Amino acid sequence: MPSLIRRTLIGRMLFVGTLVLATAFVDARPAMAEYGDVIMNNNSDAAGMRPAVFPHWFHRVRYSCKVCHADLGIKFKAGGNNIDMLKIMDGQYCGACHNGTIAWSVENCNLCHSGKPGTPTQVHESKSHELLSPAKPPVGKK
Amino acid sequence: MNSPFKLIHFTLVSALLVASWGTLATAAQPAKEKAVTEAKTETAAQPQTAIAGSEVNPFNRLMRVVPKRHLPPTQDGIHDPTNDSTQMLQTPLEAFSGLPKSQGDFGNGVDWVKALNESKIDARWDRNDPKAKPVIMDLSIVREVKGSMPGVGFPHKQHTQLLDCSNCHPAIFIPQKGANQISMAAIMLGQKCGVCHGTVAFPVAECRRCHDKAKPVAAKAPAK
Structure with missing residues (x-):
């Protein structure tokens, strides 16, 4: 009798394990970040840093597009601005606000450099990125 | 000997139910209904494996x-x-949380123009001066398009609330009538309107948002 119970117990545990595995596979969906989030990885991976994530939505709540895209001269192109930390520290690009006066300063490395390592430069959910990037496997396939 | 195993057994089953089917867990009653919940577990396991098989x-x-x-x-x-x-x-x-929702479930799901007009957001026009106000140009450009699609009414007003003239002119759009060739293919590939729309401004998911002008021919047709 105990052996039978143990067998069913093992069976149960195997079943639980299978379910957990199955859930893990079902949950393997594409990234669900906000529309327009920009991942900047021109130099980060090579420098051993996490890529920087720019949440567009956070900034558009607080600033007009014009502030960054006209006053600061940031081009409408992810990865097309050649931003590096030296320029930021000199007060260009992100550094115009991220200087400890308007927004957090550059010492808080990991607040911006918070992306998953290896994520390529892109605008999340961008139509042109979707169409021009290498074909993804169909949904549901690995 | 028997009862501790039963207890562990039952705890495992309940934990599984709580994790996977929260609604079923409420039905899990001790001892008497155990067999019933077990049966439910077995039947519910069937679709789960089918989904995991990914050939549905x-x-x-x-x-x-x-x-x-x-x-x-x-x-x-x-x-x-x-x-x-x-x-x-x-x-x-x-x-x-307090922002107006956009119609249709795309983009951020926020109607940003409405949010700005209703002062739900306070987007600074100048990064140092919170009082600076945009220079708004209220001029709509109507573009007739080929085929049966309605024309496009481009409102300068909503665009100048957030952007400077130099953002679009002359690099993206030549400020001259008839000088700009625009196609949906170009927009999808991130040119012309697609520089922003499809990247951060509302995506090209709902045609009527831009193609909102009735054709002159359609206007002459008898009203329904």
């Missing part, structure tokens, strides 16, 4: 998976959850 409705594979909305940075798939600072970032849900 293969003809539907191009359908877009509706993403979960406004997940916190630790779960959004692009932030590194192992980075301690990720947890300090504001969550989208927190920021969007």
